[in-house]
Amino acid sequence: MTKLDELLSRVRLDRRSLLAGAAATVAAGALAEPRRARAATTLNWMGWQGYDSPLKQGTFLADNGIDLATTYIAGNEEIITKLQAGGSVDLATIYFGHVPIMVGADLIEPIDESLVPDLGKIFPRFLDVDSIRHDGKLYAVPFTWGTLPMVYDPAAIPEAPTSWKDCLKDEYKGKVALTDDISGLISTWSQIVTGTKTPTRLTKAELKETVDFLIKIKKEHARTFSPNYGEATDLFARGEVVISAIGWDAQVGFADKKGKKLTYVLPAEGAMAYMDTIVIPKNAASRDLAYKALAQAVSPKAQAVLAAELTQAVVNSEAVALVDDANRAIYQYGNLDKLLERAKFNPFWPAEDDGTHATYDQVQDEYQRFLQA
Template sequence: MGERNDQRPPFSFPSLNRRTLMMGAAATGALSLAGLGAARAATQLAWMGWQGYDDPLKAGSFLKDADIELATTYISSNEEVITKLQAGGAGQIDLITIYFGHVPILSGAGLVEPIDEAKLPGIDKVFPQFLNVETIRKDGKLYAVPFTWGTLSMVYDPGAIAAPTSWKDCLKDEFKGKVAMTDDITGLISTWAPIVTGTKTPTRLTMDQLKQTIDFLITIKKEHARTFSPSYGESTDLFARGEVVISAIGWDAQVGFAAAKGKKLAFVMPQEGVMAFMDTLAIPRGAPHLDAAYKALAQAISPEGQKVIATNLTQAVINSDAVPLVDDVNRQVYRYDALDELFKLARFNPFWPLEEGGEFATFDQVQEEYQRFLKA
C-alpha cells in the first residue's frame, strides 16, 4: 500500500487461520523472554501503523509536554502489524493502528490489551456509532479505540450525469467505458455480493456465491470499466480528466481528493447499501510504556488530534468536539450531523471466516478467487 496518504483505504488482509495465529501468539512469549527488543528510554513510545496516522502525535507541543520520544515503524499493510505481534512485538510495541475487522483476531489471541476507558480522557466524546461497534469489544471490554472511518460509496461526476440511485446504474449502456473500478478486494466483494447473490452479509458467502460474485466482477471489469485502477487516488485522477463519470466502487474521501485538484465530485449511498470501514488504535499486550501509550491515545482522539487527520489526510473524525474544527468540505462529505441516517445504508461487516470446514468461504479462498478476477 505504501504511505497511508497514497489515497487507498486502510485495509489489507493477510492469509491467516486460527492455527497459525495461535502459534504466533505462543511464540510471542518465548521471543519476549529472549530479550530481542533493544532497551528504550522510559519515554520512548514505540508506534507501528500507517504513515500519517502519527501526525496527531506530532502536532503542537504534545510530545514535548508529555516527555515522549516517538519511535515510528510505518506499514504497507495490516498484515505487517499482525506478523510483528506474532513474532515477538507484543512486549516491545506500545501502540498500533489496525483495521477494526482484525480486532477480534488480535483480542482472541491475547495480542492486545483491553482498554481501561477510565484512563482515556475524551473517550466520552467518541461518536457511539463507532465506539459501540461489536467487533472492537469482547466480553464487555474494549480492545481498540476508534480513530477514523469512512464509507465505500458510489462516486460520480455531477457535472456529467444525474445522481445515480443504484449500484446497477453503472452498468447502463450509456456508461460503458466510463466506469471507474479500483483494486479493493474487500470493497468490491462487499459492494457487489449482496446484489449478485442476495446475501445480507457479504463476508459470509458460500463458495458458489463467491464464484458468482467474482464472475460478475469480471464482467464489469471487461465490459464496463474504463480501466482497473490500483488506487483511489488514480481513480480520482480519471474523474478529474473526464475519462470516467461513475464508479463501480468508490470512497467518500475521493470528493476531498478531487476538490484539492479543482474537480467537483459527489457521492451517493445507493439503495442497496455500502460498506463502512473504521481504523482503530490498540495497545499490544505487555506494552512497555503503558502510561505513554494512554497519553498518545488521548491525543490521537482529541479534537486537536482529529483535526490533523481531517486536514492532512482528508479523512473522517470520530470525536464530536472535533467537528467544528474541520473544514466545510470535510463536514459535507462525512455528514456528522446525520450519522444515524447514514448507518441505515452503511454496514460494518464481520471479517471472513479463518477456518475451513464451515458453510462459508474462508478468506484464503476469497483471496484465491480474487486472483482469478485480477488475472481476467
Template sequence: MKRKTIFSGGTAITLALSVVATPALAEGEVNILTWEGYADQSFVAQFEQESGCKVTATYVGSNDDFAPKLAAGGGVYDLITPSIDTTKTMIEAGFVEPLDTSKISEWNNIYEKFRNAEGINHDGAVYGMPYSWGAIAFMYRVDKFPTPPTSIADLWSEAVKGRVSLWDDKSAIYVAARLNGDNDIYNLTDEQIEKAKAKLIEQKPLVRKYWATAGELVDLYAAGEVWISNTWAGYQSSLIKEKGIEVAEFIPKENAEGWMDSWMVVKDTPNLDCAYKFLNMQSSELGQCGVANVNGYSAANPVAAKKCMSPEQYEALHQDDPDYLNSLLLWENLGERIEAYTNAWNAVKSAN
C-alpha cells in the same frame, strides 16, 4: 498534503502558540502502523512538542496488511488502527493487549455504538479505542456523467469501459454481492460468493486498475484514467478537488458499507506511556478534528468534534445523524469465512 483548517480563530491561535511555547523533549517514542492521514504533521507535530514522544508512522493500504507485518515480530510497532472487520483477528491472534480505558480521559464521550462493538470487546476486556468512521461510498467525475450515477450497476456499464476502478480489497466481493441482490454481505454462502466472483470477472474488461492506496486513486483521477470508482468517503474526493477536478460522491441505491477504525495497543509494547499519551491526543479535539481536517472522515468522539468543528462540518460529517450511521452496512469480522472471500477476490485478480 494540504491542511484544511476548521478551528475557530481563537482556537487556532491557541494551538499555534502551544506548539511554539512547548519545547521538544524527545523523551520517548511511539511507532504506529496505520492509514494515510492518521499521523499527519498538522496535528502530530503539536503532540510531539507537548508530550516529548516522537511519532514514527508506517502506512497500510489494506486491512490485510496488519497481520503479516505484526507476525514478522521484532517489536516494531506500538499501536495499530485496523478496521472493525479486522480487530477481532488481531485479538484472537494475540497481537494486541487489553486497554485500560481509565487512562483514556475521553473514553465515555465516544459513541456508545462503537464502544460496545463486538469487534473490540472480547472476554470482558476492551481492546480498541474507536477513532474515526465513514462510508465506502462511490465517486465519479462530474464532467463525464451528464446523468449522475445512482447504482453500483453504473460501474458495469460499457459506457465507462477502461475508466473504472475498485479498491484492491476483499470488500470488492461485498460490492458485487449487493449488485446481485445478496445483501447479507458478511454471511454469503459459497454459491453467493461464486456469483459475486463471476460478476467481478465480467467487469474486468471495464477496469482501468484496482487501486491500492488513497494516493493511487487520486493520481488515477488526476490523470484522467478513471471516471468512476468506490472511495473512502470524504478523503480522496477532497484531494482530487484540490487538483481542480470536480468529483462527486454518492451512496448507491444498493446501499454502502460502513467502517470504523480503532487504535489498538500492540502486546508487550515497551512504549506504553507514549502509547497512552497518543491515544488521549487522538480522542481529544486535536486528534478528532485532525483526522476530519486531513481525511474528511467522521469522528468517533462527537463531544470533542462539536468543540472544534463548525456547525456546517459537524452536520456534513453526520456527527448528529445516528440514522445515517445506522443505515450503513458496518463491516463485520468474517471469521473462518474470510478465506473464502479472500480466495474469491484473488481469483478475480488472476482471471484473464
C-alpha cells in the same frame, strides 16, 4: 499451523493500503523512519503514514517527554506479524475487522477506559461496533472512519444514480472506475449478485458468482483497473471516468484539491463502512505513554489535524466544530445515524471453515482469479 495462524499469514492488504498516489501515502521504498536509540521515554508507534499526525499536534510530545519512534506500514498484516514475532510496539492503528483476530491471538490488551478521557465524546455508533469488543471489554478505540460509496462526476451525470447497477448502463461503458479493493468489491457486489444481507458471509457458490460478475464488470465496463483510490481519482480529474463500481468518500476531497468536483451517493443496495482503530499491544513497554498518546489521538484538536491533513473523518463529536465545511459535507456528521443505516460495518470474513461460508483464504483465492482475468 493452526487455522488462525494460516489466516494471519495471509491477511491481504485492505483499503488504506490502496492509497498510494494520494496525499497521505509515503513514497515507494520509504515505509519506515529510521529508529532512534531506545530510551526510557521512547514510544514505538506503528501504523499508516499520516496517522501519527495527531500525536505531533501542538506541544504534546515535548510536554510529555516522548521520543516518538514511528514505523509506517503498507498493510494491517504487518502489525499482526510484528506482534506475533515479539516486536516492540506500544501503540498501533488497525482496521476494526482485524481486532477479533488480534484478540484471538492474545496480541492486544483490553482498553483501560478510565485512561481515555474523551472516550465519552466518541460517537456511540462507532463504540457499538461488535468487532472491537470481546467478553464485554473494549479492545480497540475508534480513530477514523468512512464509507465506500458510489462516486460520480455531477458534470457528466446531473441526476444522482440510485443503484450500483447504474454504473453498468451502456452510456457508461469504458467510463467506469474500478479499484483494487478486495473487501470493498466483494462486499459491495455480492449484495447485488446474491441478495445477501451480510456480504462477508457467503457460500462458496455465492462467492464464485460474485467474482464472475466482477470479472464481467472489469472486462466490459471499466476504463481500467486502478491499483489504488488515488489513481482512480486522477482518472476522474482527467475526465476519463464518470462513475465508479467502487469508491471511497475521501475521493471527493482528493478531487477537490485537483480542481475537480465529485460527489457520492449511497445506493439503495447499501455500501460498506470501515473504521480504523487504535490498539495497545500486550507487550507494550511504554504502556503509560501509550495511553497518553491514545488519549491525545482521539482528542478534538488532534482529530481536527487528522481531518485537515488526510481528508479523514473524525470520531470525536466535539471535533466536528473544528473541521472545515468541506470535511463536514463529505462525512455528514449531523446525519450520521441515517448514513450508517445505508453503510454497514460488516464482520470480518470467517477464519475457519464452518461447512457453509467461504473462509478468508477462499475469498483471497477467488479474488486472485478476478485479478488475473
